[in-house]
Amino acid sequence: MTRTAMEWINDIGAWIEWLANPLIIPARSHAEVIVAAVAARDVKKAQAYAKKYNIPIVHKTYDDLIADPAIDCIYNPLPNGLHYEWTLKALKAGKHVLLEKPATGNAEEARDLFRHPVLTSPNAPVILEARHYQFHPAWHTFLSLFDPADIESANAIAALPGGLFAPDDIRFHYHLAGGTLLDLGTYTLSALRGIFASDPSSVDAATPRLMPPPHDEKCDEAMRATYTFPNGGTGSMSADLNARLDKKSGSWMSWFFHGWPNFTPRGMPPTCSVTLRAKNGIVDDLAIRTQTSIVLRNFMGPHVWHSIDINTTTVYRSQDGKIVREEKSTESEKAYTWPDGKGRGEDWWSTYRYMLEGFVDRVKGREGSEAWVAGEESISQMETIDKTYEKANMAIRPTSKALRSESTQ
Numbered sequence: 001m002t003r004t005a006m007e008w009i010n011d012i013g014a015w016i017e018w019l020a021n022p023l024i025i026p027a028r029s030h031a032e033v034i035v036a037a038v039a040a041r042d043v044k045k046a047q048a049y050a051k052k053y054n055i056p057i058v059h060k061t062y063d064d065l066i067a068d069p070a071i072d073c074i075y076n077p078l079p080n081g082l083h084y085e086w087t088l089k090a091l092k093a094g095k096h097v098l099l100e101k102p103a104t105g106n107a108e109e110a111r112d113l114f115r116h117p118v119l120t121s122p123n124a125p126v127i128l129e130a131r132h133y134q135f136h137p138a139w140h141t142f143l144s145l146f147d148p149a150d151i152e153s154a155n156a157i158a159a160l161p162g163g164l165f166a167p168d169d170i171r172f173h174y175h176l177a178g179g180t181l182l183d184l185g186t187y188t189l190s191a192l193r194g195i196f197a198s199d200p201s202s203v204d205a206a207t208p209r210l211m212p213p214p215h216d217e218k219c220d221e222a223m224r225a226t227y228t229f230p231n232g233g234t235g236s237m238s239a240d241l242n243a244r245l246d247k248k249s250g251s252w253m254s255w256f257f258h259g260w261p262n263f264t265p266r267g268m269p270p271t272c273s274v275t276l277r278a279k280n281g282i283v284d285d286l287a288i289r290t291q292t293s294i295v296l297r298n299f300m301g302p303h304v305w306h307s308i309d310i311n312t313t314t315v316y317r318s319q320d321g322k323i324v325r326e327e328k329s330t331e332s333e334k335a336y337t338w339p340d341g342k343g344r345g346e347d348w349w350s351t352y353r354y355m356l357e358g359f360v361d362r363v364k365g366r367e368g369s370e371a372w373v374a375g376e377e378s379i380s381q382m383e384t385i386d387k388t389y390e391k392a393n394m395a396i397r398p399t400s401k402a403l404r405s406e407s408t409q
C-alpha cells in the first residue's frame, strides 16, 4: 500500500484524537451505540464536552450518570486508582461497563471486582477491560503464526517521547495508581503474556526508572522486566513514558529513526517479537539449523499501519562444523480485517472500533469475533503487575477505600 504524506499526517491526527477520545469517534460508526450522556466533577466541563461532541444529556455527578435509567452502559476512563470504585458502582446499578486499562490499581481490587457476586447473578452485566489492541485482526494474525510452546524468547516494547505527559499527569501519581507499568506497560506486559498464552512462572528482574524529584518518586516513568514462562522460554517487556534523547548522539532524530528504514525496537512503533526454538536436522551430510523470528510492528495501533514479518534463517554446516551456506528469507503479512467468517470489520476500523463491536456483541448476547479479555485474564494481568512492582522493590498501588468498606458490609 503506497501512502501519501498527507494520508500519513491525517492518520497521525486521527490517532491523536482517538487517543484522547478512545470511544467517541468509534461510536459514531456503530449503529447500535449512542453516546447519550456525560458527567464530570465540574458540570461546566461536562457541558463543554457535551457541546463539542453533540452529547444530549449532561449529568452533574458520576453518581447521577450511573443512576440514569436511560443508560445501558458506562465507559469508565477515570484514573486507574478510581477504576474499581466507579466500575463496581455502575455494575451494581445494572450497567454494563467498558473499563479503561489497566482494569484496576492492583490485583486485590481486580480479584474483588471480577469475582464479585454482581457478575454471577442471572442477567449479570458485561464488564470488559479496554485492551483495544487485542481486538484487532492484526494481533490475532500475529498470534496464529506460532505455537506458544515453541517460543524460546519474546520481547514487547513501547515508548513515548518525554514531554508528552506533564510530570503531574495522572500517570505519575501513586495514589491514583500511576506508574508506567500500569500505563504503557499494561500493553507490553499483556502482549507478552498473550504471546506465551500463559502467565510467567517467575519475574526474574524488574528495573524501574523512577520519576525524578520533586515529582512522585513512587512512580516509574519507565520499566523493564524479564520473566520466565512455563515452557522455559524467556520474555522481556519494557515501557517508557519519558523516552529521551539518543544517549550516543544526543539527538531526538536518531532516537526516533534508529535503524531507519527498518525501525529496530526502541519502542516506537510499539513492537512485539518472538524467536522460536531452532529446528535441527541433517540433509546430505549437512547439519541444518533453522530458526524463525516473527515481528509485529505497531501492535498498539495496527489500524494506522502495521507490519508482520516472519524471518527465517537456515544455516548449513559441514561435519567439521563449518558454515557452508546460510539462507535468509522474510515473508510479510498484514491484517486489517478478519478472514472470512471470523468476524465483522472494515479495513479502516481502529482497534477501539473493533473493541466496541465486541463489547456490543456481548451486551446484546451475540457471538462476535474470537477477541475478548476475560475477567480472569484481567486478574492475572494485575497479579503479574503487582509481582513486577514487588521485584522492582516498589510499592504495590493502594487499594481503594471502597473495597475496604465493601468487605465490611
Ligand SMILES: NC(=O)C1=CN([C@@H]2O[C@H](COP(=O)(O)OP(=O)(O)OC[C@H]3O[C@@H](n4cnc5c(N)ncnc54)[C@H](OP(=O)(O)O)[C@@H]3O)[C@@H](O)[C@H]2O)C=CC1
Pocket: 018, 019, 020, 022, 039, 040, 041, 042, 045, 077, 078, 079, 080, 082, 100, 101, 102, 130, 132, 170, 176, 183
Ligand atoms: N485506551 C486508550 O487508548 C487510552 C486509555 N487511557 C486510560 O484512561 C484512563 C484516564 O486516562 P486519561 O484520559 O489520559 O486521563 P485524564 O487525566 O485526561 O482524564 C481522567 C479524568 O478522570 C476524572 N477524574 C476524577 N477524579 C480525578 C482525580 N482525582 N484526579 C484526576 N482526574 C480525575 C477527570 O474528569 P472530570 O474532572 O471531568 O470529572 C479527568 O478528566 C486511564 O486509566 C488510562 O490508562 C487513557 C488514554 C488512552
Ligand SMILES: O=C1OC[C@@H](O)[C@H](O)[C@H]1O
Pocket: 019, 183, 184, 300
Ligand atoms: O494508548 C495509550 O497510549 C498512551 C498511554 O499513555 C495511554 O494511557 C494509552 O492507553
